[in-house]
Amino acid sequence: xxxxxxxxxxxxxxxxxxxxxxxxxxxxxxxxxxxxxxxxxxxxxxxxxxxxxxxxxxxxxxxxxxxxxxxxxxxxxxxxxxxxxxxxxxxxxxxxxxxxxxxxxxxxxxxxxxxxxxxxxxxxxxxxxxxxxxxxxxxxxxxxxxxxxxxxxxxxxxxxxxxxxxxxxxxxxxxxxxxxxxxxxxx
Amino acid sequence: xxxxxxxxxxxxxxxxxxxxxxxxxxxxxxxxxxxxxxxxxxxxxxxxxxxxxxxxxxxxxxxxxxxxxxxxxxxxxxxxxxxxxxxxxxxxxxxxxxxxxxxxxxxxxxxxxxxxxxxxx
Numbered sequence: 001x002x003x004x005x006x007x008x009x010x011x012x013x014x015x016x017x018x019x020x021x022x023x024x025x026x027x028x029x030x031x032x033x034x035x036x037x038x039x040x041x042x043x044x045x046x047x048x049x050x051x052x053x054x055x056x057x058x059x060x061x062x063x064x065x066x067x068x069x070x071x072x073x074x075x076x077x078x079x080x081x082x083x084x085x086x087x088x089x090x091x092x093x094x095x096x097x098x099x100x101x102x103x104x105x106x107x108x109x110x111x112x113x114x115x116x117x118x119x120x121x122x123x124x125x126x127x128x129x130x131x132x133x134x135x136x137x138x139x140x141x142x143x144x145x146x147x148x149x150x151x152x153x154x155x156x157x158x159x160x161x162x163x164x165x166x167x168x169x170x171x172x173x174x175x176x177x178x179x180x181x182x183x184x185x186x187x
Numbered sequence: 188x189x190x191x192x193x194x195x196x197x198x199x200x201x202x203x204x205x206x207x208x209x210x211x212x213x214x215x216x217x218x219x220x221x222x223x224x225x226x227x228x229x230x231x232x233x234x235x236x237x238x239x240x241x242x243x244x245x246x247x248x249x250x251x252x253x254x255x256x257x258x259x260x261x262x263x264x265x266x267x268x269x270x271x272x273x274x275x276x277x278x279x280x281x282x283x284x285x286x287x288x289x290x291x292x293x294x295x296x297x298x299x300x301x302x303x304x305x306x307x308x
Contacts, residue, residue, distance in 0.1 A: 053192060059265075059266060062262075062265070063262055066258060066261075066262060067255070067258060067259060067262065070258070071251070071254060071255040071258045072255070074251050074254070075248070075251050075252070075255065078243065078247055078248050078251050079248075081242070081243040081247075082242060082243050082245065082247075082248060083242070084241070084242045140265060140266045140269050141266070141269055141270055141273075143266045144266030144267055144269055144270035145270055147266060147267075148266075148267055148270065148274075148281055148284060148285075150277065150280055150284075155284060158263065158284075158288065159284065159287055159288055159291075161263065161288075162260075162287075162288045162289075162291035162292050163291060165256050165259060165260060165291075165292055165295065166291055166292060166294060166295040168252075168255075168256045169253060169256050169292075169295035169296070169298065169299060170295060170298060172249060172252040172253055172256070172304075173249070173253075173298065173299050173302050173304045176245050176246075176248055176249040176252065
């Protein structure tokens with residue numbers, strides 16, 4: 001991204017949401033209260049949705065808000081409440097293991113980022129990009145036209161997604177659901 | 188394309204400003220005379236019993252997980268619905284393909300219902 005592109009309206013939007021995402025991401029890590037960290041994560045997820053918007057990925061931004069900021073965050077908060085962590089201070093044991101994990105993930109992430117920076121723009125073309133041209137590539141209409149088109153291979157994948165969701169439903173009920181009582185079986 | 192999101196941006200900015208202004212104004216103008224009974228949690232006028240931070244039953248989590256699954260189903264309905272009227276000759280085909288998708292998830296819904304996953308007691 002050149003400096004000129006960065007100073008356009010869209011570029012400024014990208015910068016704003018990038019700073020907000022990084023700041024709220026740092027807050028998630030350093031805040032001691034788990035609930036505050038989770039709420040910072042909400043801001044972080046919304047900022048990432050803003051980043052998607054500024055990159056013309058409109059559908060992805062919608063999904064980010066509906067699924068991540070909406071549904072996934074509810075799960076996060078429920079876990080905090082299930083484990084009764086509202087008041088809990090973070091565990092200070094396993095400090096050595098934590099340091100090793102922190103350093104290795106930092107080195108891995110840094111290596112990935114510097115590889116992208118050194119190599120310049122990665123010349124990767126997603127299948128959807130190849131099919132939908134121009135500015136409608138990330139729009140809801142563009143994605144719909146590709147995904148539900150009987151002449152393109154992604155319709156099959158879309159139908160199979162419902163089986164994936166079906167497995168998720170059954171898995172959720174089996175793991176967390178009520179055990180069936182023997183008397184209920186007879187009834 | 189992006190300019191059509193300007194109203195959203197205005198709304199977000201407006202909501203942030205109003206929230207900050209209300210919190211700021213009440214912090215600036217409101218008198219602060221705390222007392223023990225004012226600082227206690229309000230439980231419909233009854234003296235609070237125990238901590239509000241109880242462990243939650245796992246049923247809430249099951250409901251939330253099922254919500255996510257059907258939430259993702261709506262995600263797939265969204266681009267389909269946006270394009271439906273413009274699909275022309277493919278309209279019937281598009282209807283059938285979405286019906287297949289929904290029918291498979293309906294099996295999951297019936298399974299949850301039969302297993303009592305939607306019951307609270």
